[in-house]
Amino acid sequence: MQSALAAPSIHATVVLDRREPGPGIVILGLEAPELVALVKPGHFLMAIPPAGVAAATALGIYEADGSRISVMLIIVGSRTAELARLQPGDQLDVLAPLGNGFFLDDLPKRVAIVAGGVGLASVLLAAKTCVERGARAELLYGARTKAALVDVELFEGVGASVRCATDDGSRGYRGFVTDLLEQGKPPELIIACGPTPMLRATAGKAEHLGVAAQLSLEETFGCGVGACWGCVVPIDRASPRAPSFPAADIHERREHANARVCKEGPVFWAHELRW
Amino acid sequence: MQKAAVATSPLAVRIGRLELAYPTLGASGCYGSGEEYAPFIDLSLIGGVVLKSVTRYPRLGNPTPRLVHTPGGMLNAIGLQNPGIEHYLEHDVAKFATRPCAVIGSVAGFSVDDYAYVGERLAARSEIDALEVNISCPNVADEGETFACDPALTARVTAAVRAVTDKTIIVKLSPNVTDIAAIAREAEAAGADALAVINTVRGMSIDVERCRPMLGNVTGGLSGPAIRPIAVLAVYEVARAVKIPIVGQGGIETARDALEFFLAGASAVCIGTANFTDPRAPLHVADGLRAYLEKHGHGSLREIVGKANVGFADAQQYEGDSG
Numbered sequence: 001m002q003s004a005l006a007a008p009s010i011h012a013t014v015v016l017d018r019r020e021p022g023p024g025i026v027i028l029g030l031e032a033p034e035l036v037a038l039v040k041p042g043h044f045l046m047a048i049p050p051a052g053v054a055a056a057t058a059l060g061i062y063e064a065d066g067s068r069i070s071v072m073l074i075i076v077g078s079r080t081a082e083l084a085r086l087q088p089g090d091q092l093d094v095l096a097p098l099g100n101g102f103f104l105d106d107l108p109k110r111v112a113i114v115a116g117g118v119g120l121a122s123v124l125l126a127a128k129t130c131v132e133r134g135a136r137a138e139l140l141y142g143a144r145t146k147a148a149l150v151d152v153e154l155f156e157g158v159g160a161s162v163r164c165a166t167d168d169g170s171r172g173y174r175g176f177v178t179d180l181l182e183q184g185k186p187p188e189l190i191i192a193c194g195p196t197p198m199l200r201a202t203a204g205k206a207e208h209l210g211v212a213a214q215l216s217l218e219e220t221f222g223c224g225v226g227a228c229w230g231c232v233v234p235i236d237r238a239s240p241r242a243p244s245f246p247a248a249d250i251h252e253r254r255e256h257a258n259a260r261v262c263k264e265g266p267v268f269w270a271h272e273l274r275w
Numbered sequence: 276m277q278k279a280a281v282a283t284s285p286l287a288v289r290i291g292r293l294e295l296a297y298p299t300l301g302a303s304g305c306y307g308s309g310e311e312y313a314p315f316i317d318l319s320l321i322g323g324v325v326l327k328s329v330t331r332y333p334r335l336g337n338p339t340p341r342l343v344h345t346p347g348g349m350l351n352a353i354g355l356q357n358p359g360i361e362h363y364l365e366h367d368v369a370k371f372a373t374r375p376c377a378v379i380g381s382v383a384g385f386s387v388d389d390y391a392y393v394g395e396r397l398a399a400r401s402e403i404d405a406l407e408v409n410i411s412c413p414n415v416a417d418e419g420e421t422f423a424c425d426p427a428l429t430a431r432v433t434a435a436v437r438a439v440t441d442k443t444i445i446v447k448l449s450p451n452v453t454d455i456a457a458i459a460r461e462a463e464a465a466g467a468d469a470l471a472v473i474n475t476v477r478g479m480s481i482d483v484e485r486c487r488p489m490l491g492n493v494t495g496g497l498s499g500p501a502i503r504p505i506a507v508l509a510v511y512e513v514a515r516a517v518k519i520p521i522v523g524q525g526g527i528e529t530a531r532d533a534l535e536f537f538l539a540g541a542s543a544v545c546i547g548t549a550n551f552t553d554p555r556a557p558l559h560v561a562d563g564l565r566a567y568l569e570k571h572g573h574g575s576l577r578e579i580v581g582k583a584n585v586g587f588a589d590a591q592q593y594e595g596d597s598g
Binding site: 009023048229 | 304305306311312335336339340341353357358359480528551552554
């Protein structure tokens with residue numbers, strides 16, 4: 001069930017194109033011919049900061065086609081701001097591909113894809129794969145307001161249908177995007193990537209509906225390659241993704257183990273999380 | 276390792292009985308077991324990897340968030356998550372045999388007995404070339420850092436590990452003390468072969484919107500360039516207090532940064548947080564060191580160790596650039 005691990009390496013890419021589909025949102029197209037063939041839906045990369053200050057930034061791989069991949073930035077701090085200043089022709093070195101992607105081998109007929117914020121970038125390839133494999137994929141896309149909902153047409157372009165939710169009702173349903181899971185015919189599989197509160201709500205709805213859900217988690221990364229153990233999430237000790245540690249000592253006798261989001265994840269089944 | 280090649284390289288250094296082809300090591304806790312970085316750099320081009328610390332019993336580690344990026348570095352509070360020495364010996368250590376660089380085990384504990392027990396078992400393995408004795412983890416609730424903050428406990432732990440192995444032992448000191456030189460002298464007297472200077476600097480960051488500490492553990496250890504001057508001073512002070520080699524660390528990103536440590540008195544350096552910016556950092560450091568030695572006409576790195584470790588009076592006599 002687990003996606004095969006592609007050997008990651010350092011790829012020297014060149015910025016091909018740059019666009020700003022919404023306020024504070026930047027899409028960078030990168031020339032990365034060797035990388036395209038390695039990328040699976042849900043993979044991420046670590047972008048090495050061009051000026052060499054501050055840590056590398058984890059970014060979901062948004063598109064992968066021909067010799068081009070793309071990434072989405074939402075400017076939240078100095079590291080994303082630096083990357084957002086890149087222009088066509090600039091170089092960007094990345095560690096990629098990283099992480100395990102979504103588990104898309106045995107797809108049911110109806111797949112709901114829940115996304116919020118920069119999480120959108122991690123699910124476009126998944127939507128494309130779902131459609132290619134004969135599933136009906138529906139993107140449930142949430143944001144605070146209409147202006148922050150971007151690139152809906154890219155999802156429609158790969159054959160997914162789209163329903164939106166905004167906090168202020170400026171587009172689509174007014175309320176939480178996860179409410180949409182309970183409106184209409186329930187999906188048979190849920191895929192989600194976005195802010196942790198959205199993922200927690202998705203897990204709750206999935207349990208209520210009795211539907212399996214794959215969540216691509218967001219967590220602060222140190223290394224992004226499994227070395228520092230900074231980005232862990234508690235998961236069921238019985239999960240194949242749990243580190244093979246023995247039960248912890250008497251001070252810590254719990255039935256979970258801390259798995260690295262960057263290495264064992266970032267995609268986990270909702271039912272294996274103990275968060 | 277290829278000892279003959281080591282002896283002739285200008286960057287080769289010796290730490291106790293440990294010969295290193297390069298003076299650059301992956302820092303404990305930042306470098307996993309080395310294999311995590313093998314896809315990105317050729318590990319035969321670094322001196323070695325200092326493994327993540329292992330304790331007597333398994334540890335779940337701290338709750339999340341465990342990391343927060345701060346200006347010039349990051350705070351971490353991992354909490355020594357590790358499988359415990361038994362599982363580690365059975366499942367992990369054999370893999371280290373294939374590393375093309377030195378493999379330095381790291382021992383942490385909560386009692387003198389813990390250090391001796393884990394140290395003996397780990398050092399007994401042929402895959403392990405030397406031991407780092409981590410008496411300075413700031414992120415464990417019980418006694419992690421207590422050892423490094425108490426000269427008598429530092430001496431007892433060092434002596435206990437010294438008693439169970441002939442391999443090189445490197446005692447890792449904390450900067451969170453009043454007089455690091457006094458601690459260093461105790462470790463040296465108790466049989467340490469070398470000292471790792473420094474571990475992270477205690478710190479805290481607060482989420483002002485949520486009115487809560489950023490880290491699950493409330494406090495953490497600061498690393499990255501923000502702590503480099505603190506680390507350079509610590510190396511300087513320790514170098515004046517002891518004769519054993521120093522493995523300098525704390526915010527090294529470039530060869531220039533590493534040179535500060537060598538000139539202050541370090542014989543080797545660890546690179547930690549800089550790997551999170553670019554895994555090639557240790558290679559860039561080694562290249563830059565080689566260029567510096569050539570430019571300044573030095574035959575080997577050993578010639579510059581402690582070259583800037585001058586007292587106040589000497590510093591006044593030194594003629595630097597004018598104007």
